[in-house]
Every structure is written in structure tokens, then in C-alpha cells.
């Protein structure tokens with residue numbers, strides 16, 4: 107006690123080290139036990155019992171990854187390639203020159219165009235990146251938004267389904283793992299990692315760099331979910347839809363997606379499985395006659411399909 111009073115720091119440090127060693131020992135023992143547990147027969151049987159569902163979840167995961175990779179196939183100028191050299195006799199400080207980018211998604215312009223693009227992004231996007239205001243552009247934008255929205259929703263449903271499956275395991279250790287280290291349990295059961303919300307949205311840039319190289323502006327227009335929907339409305343307003351025998355063309359927006367899902371009772375119109383049968387079922391909106399085959403975005407040409415049927419349909423129609 108006297109020593110403790112005289113040298114409190116020393117004793118504290120020894121106790122601390124013993125404590126750390128004990129924690130490290132416990133973690134080591136837990137890791138060794140886990141390694142053994144996840145490779146024993148009992149766990150293999152649990153893994154096998156839900157294997158069909160694991161495969162189904164992994165297929166959905168891959169399908170969503172494909173949806174996320176949807177590219178915006180809208181026109182963009184290829185400006186060609188030039189090489190700029192600073193041949194001036196005196197080397198001025200031209201730090202802003204370094205920011206100059208050459209890319210088909212970057213438009214180098216005057217300061218006034220840059221500022222105007224900031225005020226009216228969609229107008230300048232169409233004008234300077236060669237994006238035509240026509241049905242084809244609209245269909246590409248709608249397709250991308252439809253796929254991205256399905257991907258977002260799909261990821262949430264996939265996580266919920268994976269959690270639901272893991273919770274059905276009654277064995278005490280997986281239940282403990284579910285609480286302590288859910289991702290490890292998912293991995294050991296064979297679920298592929300679910301990457302949330304990492305869509306690489308198309309970005310267009312307007313860039314101004316002064317001739318002296320001392321000042322610059324940049325306006326970025328990211329066609330994310332919010333901007334894509336606004337852009338669809340912008341193009342839709344510019345195009346005047348005529349009434350046809352098939353009905354008035356509708357804009358493929360989140361509201362229309364919801365409307366079709368409600369109309370079809372969130373039931374797949376091919377296999378008739380609904381969210382009542384599978385609570386975490388991903389329902390997608392499909393063009394009955396694809397746009398590429400002359401189909402239109404009208405309510406009677408849209409239907410709710412489950413992701414499995416939509417995937418099969420996509421593979422059979424080319």
C-alpha cells in the first residue's frame with residue numbers, strides 16, 4: 107500500500123499491462139474457437155439448410171450490381187486531343203492551368219458560360235454536351251433512373267432478407283454472432299458482401315481557367331437520383347407528347363413506379379408471387395413491349411415484375 111502510494115504510476119501501468127494481456131488472450135481464444143466452430147459439421151449443416159436462400163440472395167446481389175452499372179447512353183461530344191505547351195520566355199505562376207481537364211464529360215469554356223451553366227444546368231448540359239432533346243434521350247434517362255431506384259430498393263430488401271434468414275437460425279452461437287459480428291456470420295454462411303449505395307453517377311463539368319492561369323471556376327452537374335428525375339421532367343416538358351392510340355406518354359418517375367406497383371398489387375405479373383408471399387421481394391417496373399421494340403412508356407405498357415422474372419426476360423430479349 108505504501109509502495110502504491112509512493113509509486114502509483116508504476117502499479118497502474120503493471121495492472122494495465124496484465125489487463126491488456128488478458129483481453130488479448132480472450133480475443134485469441136475466441137478467434138480460435140470461432141475458427142473451429144465455423145468449420146465443424148454442426149455449422150456445415152446449418153449452412154446447408156439455408157443454402158438455397160443464400161444462393162438466391164447472392165443472385166439478387168449480382169443482379170443489383172448489374173443495375174447499378176447502367177450507363178447513361180446520352181450523346182456527348184468528343185472534343186479530340188490537343189497538346190498545350192507553355193512556350194513563354196518567362197515562367198509565370200500558372201497554378202490554375204494544372205486544373206484543366208480534357209475529357210468528353212468536361213467542357214472548357216468562358217467564365218460567363220460557366221456562370222450561366224450554374225444558373226441553368228440542364229439547358230447548358232444539352233447545349234454544350236450534344237445531348238439531344240428527343241424521345242431517345244428521355245428513354246435512356248428513364249431507364250437509368252428506373253434501374254438505379256430498383257438497385258437502391260433492392261439493396262435494402264436484400265439486407266433485410268439476409269438478416270431475416272440469419273435470425274431463423276436457432277443455434278445459440280450463430281445467434282450470439284448475429285449480435286456481435288453480423289458481417290462475419292454472413293460471410294461464413296456464404297453470403298456475398300452487400301455494397302450499399304455506391305452508384306457511380308455520371309458527372310458533367312463546365313470548367314473555366316483564365317488565360318493568365320491565375321483564376322478558375324468549375325461547375326459540376328452530377329446526374330444523381332434527384333437530378334436525373336429533374337432532368338427527365340425538363341426533357342419531358344420540352345417534348346410535347348401527342349395523344350396516340352396507346353394513350354398519353356407518361357414520364358417514368360418514382361411516382362409512376364409506385365402507381366404501377368399499387369395497380370398490380372405488388373404482384374409479379376408473370377409468376378404471380380407477391381410481397382405477401384415474400385416480404386423482401388424486389389418488384390421492378392418493366393416495359394411489356396421493350397422501348398427497343400417500339401414499346402412506349404404508357405401505363406398499359408408497364409407492369410410489375412419480380413426481379414427474377416425481369417432478369418429472365420432481360421436475358422431472353424435482345
Ligand SMILES: [Zn+2]
Nearest residue numbers: 374377412415
Ligand atoms: Zn416473377
